[in-house]
Amino acid sequence: xxxxxxxxxxxxxxxxxxxxxxxxxxxxxxxxxxxxxxxxxxxxxxxxxxxxxxxxxxxxxxxxxxxxxxxxxxxxxxxxxxxxxxxxxxxxxxxxxxxxxxxxxxxxxxxxxxxxxxxxxxxxxxxxxxxxxxxxxxxxxxxxxxxxxxxxxxxxxxxxxxxxxxxxxxxxxxxxxxxxxxxxxxxxxxxxxxxx
Numbered sequence: 001x002x003x004x005x006x007x008x009x010x011x012x013x014x015x016x017x018x019x020x021x022x023x024x025x026x027x028x029x030x031x032x033x034x035x036x037x038x039x040x041x042x043x044x045x046x047x048x049x050x051x052x053x054x055x056x057x058x059x060x061x062x063x064x065x066x067x068x069x070x071x072x073x074x075x076x077x078x079x080x081x082x083x084x085x086x087x088x089x090x091x092x093x094x095x096x097x098x099x100x101x102x103x104x105x106x107x108x109x110x111x112x113x114x115x116x117x118x119x120x121x122x123x124x125x126x127x128x129x130x131x132x133x134x135x136x137x138x139x140x141x142x143x144x145x146x147x148x149x150x151x152x153x154x155x156x157x158x159x160x161x162x163x164x165x166x167x168x169x170x171x172x173x174x175x176x177x178x179x180x181x182x183x184x185x186x187x188x189x190x191x192x193x194x195x196x
Contacts, residue, residue, distance in 0.1 A: 014045065019054050024092065027061060031098040034058050
């Protein structure tokens with residue numbers, strides 16, 4: 001505690017160096033974001049002392065460590081600055097270990113997200129391929145339907161029937177052959193088709 005005769009008011013209880021030392025010890029013991037309330041509880045030094053005299057240091061400690069950003073589509077991905085980690089935690093091996101552990105967790109989480117996204121992309125591609133195959137099958141079936149529709153329409157036209165030599169309907173249902181038409185015995189109904 002240095003008395004300062006040039007300043008008015010009550011002298012400071014703690015010097016800048018003492019506050020920095022206490023703050024460094026707090027950061028070593030409590031990694032993560034530094035808040036004034038937590039500092040006051042841990043150090044018994046009032047919040048206003050920390051906010052007035054060490055705000056710039058605390059703000060710097062709370063800033064994310066970013067060196068550059070990687071542009072991916074419309075989003076930028078912040079990349080960690082290893083030099084800043086080393087500088088910030090130069091005398092604090094536990095803090096450096098915790099920061100690198102957190103970085104490792106983030107990388108692991110991103111890797112797992114990437115695996116899930118790759119699986120979703122592959123599933124989407126597989127589904128698109130199935131859709132293409134089904135659309136092709138639908139087109140083929142529609143062509144078959146059109147062919148049979150044209151045959152049906154053509155066979156009902158008397159001139160086309162004469163031209164192709166069609167004398168009777170393929171299946172005619174009337175009172176005489178109603179029982180035979182409703183029967184499921186196809187061999188007797190269409191004996192000419194099942195000649196052995």
